[in-house]
Amino acid sequence: MTTRVFVSILVLSLFSCKPSTEDYNLLSTGISRELADFRKQQLSDIVYDLNFSIPEKLEDSIPASLDLTLTIHDSSQPLYLDFNVEKGHVSNVIANTEAIDIIHEQEHVIIPSEYLKEGKNHIEIAFTAGEQSLNRNEDFLYTLLVPDRASTLFPCFDQPNVKATYNLSITAPQDWEVLAGAPEQEQSKNGNFITHTFATSDLMSTYLFSFVAGKFKTATKDLSGFDMKLLYRETDSTKVQSSLDPIFELHKGAVDYLEDYTAYSFPFQKLDFATIPIFQYGGMEHVGAIQYRESTLFLDQTATESQLLSRAKLIAHETSHMWFGDLVTMNWFNDVWMKEVFANFMADKIVNPEFPEVNHDLLFVLSHYPSAYGEDRTKGANPIRQELDNLKNAGSLYGGIIYHKAPIMMRQLELATGKKAFQEGIQEYIKTYAYDNAVWDDLVSILDTKTNLDLKKWSEVWVNQSSRPVFSEEITYDAQNTIEKLQLIQSAEDGSAKIWPQTFKIGLVYADSTHILTAAFKEKRLLLEGAQGLPKPQQIIYNYDGMGYGIFPQKDDLLQSLPQVQDEVARGYSYINVHENLLNAGLNPISVFELYKKGLVNEKNALILNRISSQMQNLYWTYLTDIQRESHQKELEDLVYNQLQQALPANIKKTFFGLFESIAYSPSGKDRLYAIWNKETQINNLKLNEDDYTGIAMQLALFGHEHTDIILKEAAAAITNPDKKRRFEFLQPTLSSDESTRANFVNSLQDAKNREKESWVLSALGYINHPLRQESGLKHLKTSLELLEEIQLTGDIFFPKNWLNATIGRYSSAEAYTIRENYLKAHPDLNKVLKNKLLQATDDLERVHVMQASLEN
The missing domain is CATH 2.60.40.1730 (tricorn interacting facor f3 domain)
Incomplete structure (x- = not known):
């Protein structure tokens, strides 16, 4: 052979x-x-x-x-x-x-x-x-x-319920730092490389295993015997000096609070963290080695109150995960919301004592309700707890419902059970399932023993079903103009028969006082017996305490007096409710525009002002017609620019500047913005840093300023941080006035390699699909939709929805609506979760289409 x-x-x-x-x-x-x-x-x-x-x-x-x-x-x-x-x-x-x-x-x-x-x-x-x-x-x-x-x-x-320990060694170039979930035990040099050997890790799920390696600077801190280490790449010495101490102190404060609240000591060997310039989202709770987006943590003296709060809440959120998610982990990713709801819920509690001057009830309302409503109002609304047959689809479960509706639900649950009983239940839950896995019913079973409420029935509508209630009123008066009957009726926005058990306040406003009533809903109708015999109020403010969830009656008379409502929570929530009624075609866009103008002039609370500014931008760019937008642009620009000249706190000035920068595309607006960029105009108490000036330069390019080439060249030369310089270079094609240059960039995104820096890609798409450029951007929408299924497989958890938000989600035209409808018809078997993401992202597009169709008929 x-x-x-x-x-x-x-x-x-x-x-x-x-x-x-x-x-x-x-x-x-x-x-x-x-x-x-x-x-x-x-x-x-x-x-x-x-x-x-x-x-x-x-x-x-x-x-x-x-x-x-x-x-x-x-x-x-x-x-x-x-x-x-x-x-x-x-x-x-x-x-x-x-x-x-x-x-x-x-x-x-x-x-x-x-x-x-x-x-x-x-x-x-x-x-x-x-x-x-x-x-x-x-x-x-x-x-x-x-x-x-x-x-x-x-x-x-x-899979999350097969936990393990890890022994890790990483060989890396000798000038690289390496961070992992366990303490580093040993280093051994081999030529131009060093091998880093780490101790045996704590028990964890695979998704929590991590390491970071590269050219990073390091900082360490020992606060009351609690050692922490930070890896970072920020080069701005002012930001570094201003941020290092707060970063460490906020982590330690969160640990102290959580140890006390849960009655369980910090559960892992260490708590270190790394900040990464291109990180895909705010943070990720890896055991012992949290990762953050660097720009969120490194702030300087120009930071607004909202930015400081965002940093504190992000740190509290990720630290909370050490107990909720890392120590006690969901059994399967259909309960991923459990770790997120607890992290957000606890973050709100943790931040309160750190910012005693902030109205935290108002902060909760403004932080969670707009984002929860932004998905729950849509045809793509999903329950808090979703079904999952295969982990390859788990990334699509994340979204505003998990991060924002769930904390609202949890606050109602805490209200229903009582704070003391709720905390005792959480402590028992943590102790029982430490270093193990749990499901929602495990927590419900514990809390069921501490309340008379039928939590399984309660959670069926709040947790296992989608949509939100719509409230209507029936009110009659007698001959003396006193209330004979005030009744509220609850119905589901999606047309189903479900009823949300919940409790909230109602304010009956009089010339010299406000009478508060409690509405405790258990059935479809609720008769407010406490209202009978009261004089007719000047106005009725529903959800006065911001505890309720749904759409509430909004009368035109409140639009006139809303800026004068004294209670901050009632005023803040009412602005949100105005927006929801606008979207449901219950209010006229121009009437709401006039309300927002009054609010911009009269509002003194920075948090509410920020909400008005955000809603104004959405109204201006989405719900006003082209003719309305052009006829009102100059008055809005002048109003905001005039507010910048007033003696106002720095954080409020920054909010006004953000609004001005977004709408200053008229010749006078570009001149004013350019003068601020080149420092010819100095606005008192408006604090701008290097990143702000880079942003202004890019905005001027977007608006087509005549000196765009010079502006971008000077802006590039002013950037000292190499990571930020690379980002600027990546974005430059999208700022070009040449349509073919922009088209070539969009076409390059069909290659997954060019989508890897997701935060950069989303910024780029924001310029490509800006309302001022949508005539040229429209031709790319079909391709962007065809990439959706691939993006789910290659991108990280938030990228599919953010991709949709940054592409077709920016549009309100009839042509864009047709493109969406054609895509849905051509893909009848599109993954349900992805279809929901598309419907969520295009909710404004859908509503504008309905409004225009009703006007034509």
């Missing part, structure tokens, strides 16, 4: 012995619920020993190895490791000391059952690290593995 014949026979023999994928009945792309449930009972005592060797050159791959030890309770089925990379990344597999064939099918590395045993097993895998979630840059990288992206980096069991 010749050698060639022998080799051929051997190859055929090996091929024929390789198990057929048809035998793997749990095999499918992604991580199915069936596979996850099986692995939960199949596996325990999991330890990942991981090694990554990061090369100096960005284009070089990262060799890696995994030594996996685990206990297997059922060896009748294969071992499925999730590894969502192209074939060829795995170079060697050893199962219990025996080298085996590499079986890498449908995003899984499979160890056949014949190589397994019940009890302790040892698996070794040599592989090349996947890079989809490595976020590699020239001089730094960071992992971001939520919700199912750990499997795009290394072979693992990528």
Whole structure:
């Protein structure tokens, strides 16, 4: 027999012995619920020993190895490791000391059952690290593995209820810092590289495993025996000096509060953090090593009160996750909202004592209601708790309902159970499920023992169903003009029969007083017996305390007197309610425009003023017609510019400047904005930093200022931070007055590689699809929609919705509406969650279309 014949026979023999994928009945792309449930009972005592060797050159791959030890309770089925990379990344597999064939099918590395045993097993895998979630840059990288992206980096069991410990070593260039979830134990030098070895981590889910490596500066702080370390790249010395102490102190303050509230000590070995210039979202709660978007944490003396509050709440949110999400983790990602609602809910509690001068009831209303309503009012509204069949779809569950409606629900739940009983229930929940997993019903069962409320029935409508209530009134007066009957009726906006149990206040406003009534809804109709016999009020303000949820009656007379309402919460919520009634075509856009103008002049509360400014921009660019917008632009520009000349606090000046900058596209507006940019005009108490001036330059380019080329050249030269300079260079094509240059940029986004810096991409799309450029941007909408399903697979959790918001979500034209409708017709099987995201993002487009159709008829 010749050698060639022998080799051929051997190859055929090996091929024929390789198990057929048809035998793997749990095999499918992604991580199915069936596979996850099986692995939960199949596996325990999991330890990942991981090694990554990061090369100096960005284009070089990262060799890696995994030594996996685990206990297997059922060896009748294969071992499925999730590894969502192209074939060829795995170079060697050893199962219990025996080298085996590499079986890498449908995003899984499979160890056949014949190589397994019940009890302790040892698996070794040599592989090349996947890079989809490595976020590699020239001089730094960071992992971001939520919700199912750990499997795009290394072979693992990528589901939240299979927790494990990690032993990690990373070899990196010698001038790089490395941060991971466990304390660093040892460094060993090897030529131009250093190997960083970390201690055994705490028990955690795969999506919480992380590391950051690169050229970072470091800062450390020990506050009352609590050591913390920060990695950062910010180069502005003023921001660094102003921010380092607050960053550490806010973390320590959050830890102290949470330890007291939960009656459970900080649960992990350490609390470090890294700030990253291009981070995809605000923060991510990796165990022991939180990651943040750098611009949110590093502020200077120009920061507004809103920015300071946002930083404090973000830090409190991510720190809260150490208990809610990291210590006690959802069993499956359909309950991802649980960790987010607790983080937001606790963040609101934590921030209160840090900002005693702030009206925190008002802050809660303004922080959560607009964003919750922004999704719950739409045809794509989803429940707080959603169904999930496969973890590959888990990223699409995130959104405003989870982050904003859920805290509103939780506040109602706390009100219904009582604060003391609620806190006791949370303490029991944390203690019972520490280092484990829990579902919503586990918490409900605990709280059920502490209240007479039927929480299962209560949560059915609040948690498991979508939409919001619409309230109407029935009011009659007798001959003496006193109230005979005041009745409220609740109906569901989506036309269903559900009723939301909730409690809120109603203010009956008189010339010299306000009479407060409590509305406790349990049924469809509520007769307010306390109103009977009262004189006819000048006005009625519903949801006076901001505790209720829904759309409330809004009379035209309140539009005239709203700026004079004394109670801040009532006034702030009423502005939100005006906006909701406008969107439901219950109020005239020009009447609302006039109200907002009065509010801009009269409002003294910075938080409410910021809300008015935001709603004014939405009204101006979306709900006014082209003719209305052009006829009112100059008066709005002059009004806001005049407010900038007044003696007002710095944070209010910054709000006015943001509004002015957004609408100063007239010749006079561009002249005024240019004078501010080149510092010919100095506005007293308007504090602008380098980033602000860069933003003004880009806005002038968007508005087509005659000196755009010079402005952008000077703006680029003024940027000292290399990360910000790269961002500016990335955005420049979108600022071009040349339509073909902008079109080439948009077309480049069809390549996933060009979408990796997601925050930059979203900023770029904002310029491409600005209302002033939509005539040229319209032709790209079809392509942007066709990319949606790919973006869900390649982008991070918020990117699909943000992509839609930044593209078709910016439009209000009939042409854009037709493009959306044609896309939906052409994709009848579009993933339901993605379809909901599209309907949410285009809610304004839909409403404008309905308004225009009603006018035409």
